[in-house]
Amino acid sequence: DGGITQSPKYLFRKEGQNVTLSCEQNLNHDAMYWYRQDPGQGLRLIYYSQIVNDFQKGDIAEGYSVSREKKESFPLTVTSAQKNPTAFYLCASSIPTINSPLHFGNGTRLTVT
Amino acid sequence: AQTVTQSQPEMSVQEAETVTLSCTYDTSENNYYLFWYKQPPSRQMILVIRQEAYKQQNATENRFSVNFQKAAKSFSLKISDSQLGDTAMYFCAFMGPQGGSEKLVFGKGTKLTVNP
Numbered sequence: 001d002g003g004i005t006q007s008p009k010y011l012f013r014k015e016g017q018n019v020t021l022s023c024e025q026n027l028n029h030d031a032m033y034w035y036r037q038d039p040g041q042g043l044r045l046i047y048y049s050q051i052v053n054d055f056q057k058g059d060i061a062e063g064y065s066v067s068r069e070k071k072e073s074f075p076l077t078v079t080s081a082q083k084n085p086t087a088f089y090l091c092a093s094s095i096p097t098i099n100s101p102l103h104f105g106n107g108t109r110l111t112v113t
Numbered sequence: 114a115q116t117v118t119q120s121q122p123e124m125s126v127q128e129a130e131t132v133t134l135s136c137t138y139d140t141s142e143n144n145y146y147l148f149w150y151k152q153p154p155s156r157q158m159i160l161v162i163r164q165e166a167y168k169q170q171n172a173t174e175n176r177f178s179v180n181f182q183k184a185a186k187s188f189s190l191k192i193s194d195s196q197l198g199d200t201a202m203y204f205c206a207f208m209g210p211q212g213g214s215e216k217l218v219f220g221k222g223t224k225l226t227v228n229p
């Protein structure tokens with residue numbers, strides 16, 4: 001079955017450490033996205049990529065970095081510069097055309113203490 | 114900038130009954146797209162239904178339908194014959210005429226609980 005796989009489901013890190021969240025898709029979608037979800041908030045876009053080797057900042061990119069070396073993979077690194085990294089992170093993909101729906105992964109819950 | 118407002122943080126409904134979730138948005142665009150996404154306790158979000166603003170007919174997907182009132186900038190979701198599996202967070206989202214999904218604006222969500 002085609003889909004998006006995010007791993008791990010739960011991730012714990014100490015403050016000051018960088019951590020990388022994995023996102024893999026086999027839907028053959030060109031576009032991929034990272035969202036952050038906090039309680040009582042909607043989804044906020046961190047980064048997106050519409051093609052391999054290219055990506056753009058979203059609304060809340062500070063303290064995060066991404067890479068897009070392969071069409072299938074779009075890992076997100078949460079750096080020590082992110083002030084409030086504890087959150088639920090969702091990866092998504094889509095065909096990069098207007099009105100195309102997003103396909104989401106199951107998410108990663110990151111807790112930094 | 115476009116904004117999406119979901120005024121009901123939480124709602125509950127009895128199994129088999131009908132419930133309506135509200136969503137309003139603010140835009141100066143004439144053509145745009147609206148979506149409802151569902152996020153069950155498993156946390157994976159899925160598309161429930163979508164509506165193109167230029168279509169007057171309200172979208173319907175099985176037990177899910179929308180009431181799209183363009184002049185009022187309202188896009189409510191009606192769930193008929195509610196089932197326990199409908200328990201989830203529901204997010205309304207707006208997409209302008211120019212953008213792809215990177216331009217999606219989400220509301221803060223409504224937590225729906227279906228009671229047996």
